[in-house]
Amino acid sequence: MKYYLIYFTQEYVVIDEQQEYYVVISDNNEEITCSKDRFIVIRDSKLIQKIKATINELNYQIDFFFS
Numbered sequence: 001m002k003y004y005l006i007y008f009t010q011e012y013v014v015i016d017e018q019q020e021y022y023v024v025i026s027d028n029n030e031e032i033t034c035s036k037d038r039f040i041v042i043r044d045s046k047l048i049q050k051i052k053a054t055i056n057e058l059n060y061q062i063d064f065f066f067s
Contacts, residue, residue, distance in 0.1 A: 015031070016023035022034045038057035 013025050014022045015025055017036075019036070021036050024032050024034060026032050038060070
């Protein structure tokens with residue numbers, strides 16, 4: 001089953017899921033490791049699962065962007 005990481009308006013394919021993190025493919029085909037506790041899995045349908053950033057992660061990204 002494919003997973004997707006939603007980052008603002010983009011989605012990234014999750015290629016690996018471990019206990020503490022997800023590994024995703026970026027737009028540049030680079031592997032990125034993302035802390036799992038910043039995201040939650042949501043089910044849009046029985047076949048598709050997406051990962052949606054929690055408010056904590058969005059706040060972290062906004063603080064980082066504006067600092």
